[in-house]
């Protein structure tokens with residue numbers, strides 16, 4: 001079983017545990033055994049995937065902006081005012097200085113702060129100042145593999161910068177980063193780093209039974225006294241395309257709600273909570289594995305008001321579950 005296969009297993013066990021924690025609380029709920037095939041996950045390649053690394057709105061100037069992804073030290077930088085975002089190794093091949101302390105020069109090249117070596121967006125070294133005038137030394141260093149930075153494909157989509165942390169641009173081109181279609185072109189993304197590993201943080205997002213307890217005070221109407229036993233989840237294994245999960249409410253205040261969840265490898269959880277009156281509250285999470293024991297969470301949410309006339313009059317006021325910030329298709333609703 002591959003790493004993702006193992007993760008699926010754990011996710012599913014957790015989901016079943018979350019739903020069936022009810023065994024004690026409400027005896028009589030039947031366990032639904034789900035048959036899952038994992039063989040096809042063995043080929044999962046963690047590097048040949050698109051990962052969102054930062055919302056574009058959070059990138060300063062042309063960079064370089066240091067990031068970690070799959071425990072690689074990388075930098076993001078823009079190769080000119082109207083240029084493209086680049087992602088290269090964050091360590092200078094000369095004497096291993098962190099390139100995040102460098103700058104982008106007027107040619108749109110990344111210059112190392114230590115001795116001024118310059119690099120193009122494709123990672124090739126374009127200048128070694130101390131070798132200038134020495135043809136032999138320049139020939140050994142400029143444009144050579146020994147002085148090249150690893151460079152990775154990037155893509156921007158719906159306000160996020162994505163990185164493909166593998167040297168396989170053609171494969172990257174054939175695959176689109178996953179962003180839920182229902183989001184607007186530039187949603188309000190939040191981004192923060194969490195001191196928890198990818199598996200732990202992903203799992204907790206699939207366990208709604210914690211919400212009435214953990215989110216008391218954080219969200220209106222979330223309180224231990226409202227907690228209700230959940231029905232077992234319906235889980236569909238989509239192989240390398242992830243998981244599709246349906247479940248119902250977990251509090252007296254949302255028992256009529258139907259949740260549609262989608263896990264899209266490597267790190268997306270896209271969930272829509274549909275209420276009987278037509279309201280939809282959506283959450284989109286990415287759990288980006290930055291380094292062991294750490295995850296970057298990138299999130300947005302949206303709200304679709306009820307389409308019934310009576311509820312529309314009250315708009316958000318009738319919600320059992322309101323958010324502190326309500327966004328509609330990724331845009332803030334005042």
Ligand code: FES
Nearest residue numbers: 092094095112115
């Ligand atoms: S360490 Fe980067 S130029 Fe010397």
Ligand SMILES: [Fe+2]
Nearest residue numbers: 210211214215
């Ligand atoms: Fe939660």
